[in-house]
Amino acid sequence: xxxxxxxxxxxxxxxxxxxxxxxxxxxxxxxxxxxxxxxxxxxxxxxxxxxxxxxxxxxxxxxxxxxxxxxxxxxxxxxxxxxxxxxxxxxxxxxxxxxxxxxxxxxxxxxxxxxxxxxxxxxxxxxxxxxxxxxxxxxxxxxxxxxxxxxxxxxxxxxxxxxxxxxxxxxxxxxxxxxxxxxxxxxxxxxxxxxxxxxxxxxxxxxxxxxxxxxxxxxxxxxxxxxxxxxxxxxxxxxxxxxxxxxxxxxxxxxxxxxxxxxxxxxxxxxxxxx
Numbered sequence: 001x002x003x004x005x006x007x008x009x010x011x012x013x014x015x016x017x018x019x020x021x022x023x024x025x026x027x028x029x030x031x032x033x034x035x036x037x038x039x040x041x042x043x044x045x046x047x048x049x050x051x052x053x054x055x056x057x058x059x060x061x062x063x064x065x066x067x068x069x070x071x072x073x074x075x076x077x078x079x080x081x082x083x084x085x086x087x088x089x090x091x092x093x094x095x096x097x098x099x100x101x102x103x104x105x106x107x108x109x110x111x112x113x114x115x116x117x118x119x120x121x122x123x124x125x126x127x128x129x130x131x132x133x134x135x136x137x138x139x140x141x142x143x144x145x146x147x148x149x150x151x152x153x154x155x156x157x158x159x160x161x162x163x164x165x166x167x168x169x170x171x172x173x174x175x176x177x178x179x180x181x182x183x184x185x186x187x188x189x190x191x192x193x194x195x196x197x198x199x200x201x202x203x204x205x206x207x208x209x210x211x212x213x214x215x216x217x218x219x220x221x222x223x224x225x226x227x228x229x230x231x232x233x234x235x236x237x238x239x240x241x242x243x244x245x246x247x248x249x250x251x252x253x254x255x256x257x258x259x260x261x262x263x264x265x266x267x268x269x270x271x272x273x274x275x
Contacts, residue, residue, distance in 0.1 A: 002092045002093050002096065003092065005096070005166075005170070006092055006166045007166075009165075009166040009167075009169040009170045009173070010164075010165060010166040010169075012169050012173075017169075017172075017173065020173055020176060020177060021055075021059075021176055024136075024176065024177045024180040024181075025136055025137065025140075025180055028136035028180050028181060028184035028186065029135075029136055029137075031184065031186045032135055032136060032184045032185040032186040035186050035187050036185050036186065036187060037185050037186055037187040037203070037207070037240060038185060038243075040133045040135075040185070042133050044135075046257075047133050047135070047137065047257070048135075048137045050141070050257070050259050050262070051131070051137035051138060051140055051141045052137065052140075053259060054127070054140060054141045054142055054143065054144075055137075055140035055141075057144045057147065058140060058142055058144075058147045061144060061147040061148060061151065062147065062151065065148075065151055068151075068155060069151075069154065069155060069158065069168060070165065072155050072158045072159055073158055073163060073164060073165045073168055074165075075159075076158065076159055076161075076162040076163065076164075077162075077164050077165075080162070081159070081162055082158075082159060082160060082161050082162015082163065083098065083099075083102060083160065083161050083162055084098070084099060084161060084162040084163070084164075085162050086162075095164075095167065096167065096170065099161050099163055099167045099171070100167070100170070100171055100174070100224070100225075101225060101227070102157070102160070102161045103157045103158075103161055103163060103167070103168075103171040104171070104175070104222070104223060104224040104225050104228070105157075105228055106153060106156055106157035106160055106161070107150075107153050107154045107156070107157035107171070107175075108175065108221075108222065108223035108224065109221050109222055109223070109228040109229070109232075110153065111149070111150055111153035111154075112125075112221040112222075112223070113221050113234070114153075115146070115149065116217070116218055116221070119270065121146075121149055123265065123266040123267075123270065124143045124145040124146040124149060124266050125142075125143075125146050125149075126247060126249075126250070126265055126266070127141065127142065127143040127146065127262050127265055127266075128141050128142055128143075128146070129210065129217065129246070129247040130246060130247055130250045130255065130256035130262065130265070131210070131245065131246070131256065132245045132246040132251070132256055132257070133185075133245065134183055134185060134207060134210050134245050135183065135184060135185040136180045136181075136183055136184040136185070137183075138183045138210075139176075139179040139180045139182075139183040140179075140180075143262070143263070143265075143266060145266055154168075157171075174224055175223055175224060178200060178201065178223065178224050179223055181203065182200075182201045182202060182203050182205070182206035182223075183203070183206065184203055186203060188202070188203060188204070190204070193205070197226050198226065199225070199226065199227075200224060200225060200226060201220070201222045201223060201224065201225070201226050202226075204240055205220050205222075205226060205235075205237075206220055206222075207240060207243055207245075208220050208236055208237065208238050208243070209221065210243070210245050210246075211238065211242075211243055211244060211245070212244045212245060212246040212247055212248050212251065213244075213247075213248045213273065214273055215236070216236060216238060217247065217273065218234070219234050219235065219236035220234065220235060220236060221234055247273065248273060249271040249272070249273055250265070250271075
């Protein structure tokens with residue numbers, strides 16, 4: 001089975017990757033419409049339009065710089081550089097498991113944490129947090145500047161892990177799908193959500209990260225695996241009925257629901273989050 005997985009992701013067609021993005025949004029869009037966690041009073045299409053714009057810019061940036069990802073993967077493979085080689089992980093299952101764990105740690109958890117803790121980077125990541133109606137489209141709400149920042153961390157993850165191209169595409173596919181899953185405005189049975197959160201980031205777990213004020217905003221940074229938040233002490237819980245989405249510095253609709261303003265937020269006067 002693992003050989004088939006490797007062969008598939010080694011040469012995964014672009015159409016399949018696009019289908020995963022579109023199919024994931026469609027699937028969770030339908031689920032959250034039928035079983036919403038919160039019954040928002042908003043124009044879902046207007047909200048989605050803003051987030052789809054940022055989805056498009058992210059795709060454009062990733063496509064334009066994709067050759068750097070490919071070159072990085074080829075470099076580590078040809079030079080046997082990275083954790084996979086240093087730990088002599090010849091077994092493909094071990095490569096997949098260890099590789100995914102550390103790709104997630106570096107490319108998602110660390111990238112996310114650094115953006116919250118570094119003022120210049122937070123200015124770009126802030127756009128993701130300004131969303132006051134968290135649903136599956138929010139997963140792709142990233143300022144073009146943040147897309148570049150995340151791209152750099154992804155290359156760093158490839159180099160440190162020593163990820164062959166199939167492992168990168170497997171990681172990217174899981175990352176996209178699970179980000180749509182944990183942002184989706186859908187109501188899962190509480191026990192099921194809790195059990196899921198022991199292994200991967202569940203919807204209820206990630207929603208806490210989108211609470212509008214500290215310290216909850218600075219918690220639950222994970223994207224695929226929940227282990228890193230639990231291990232590094234950034235895991236928090238709170239009742240979902242107490243959630244207020246957004247970020248306390250940008251709670252006005254003209255700030256958080258206006259595309260023109262969202263694009264220039266990184267260049268506006270800095271506003272410190274409140275405790």
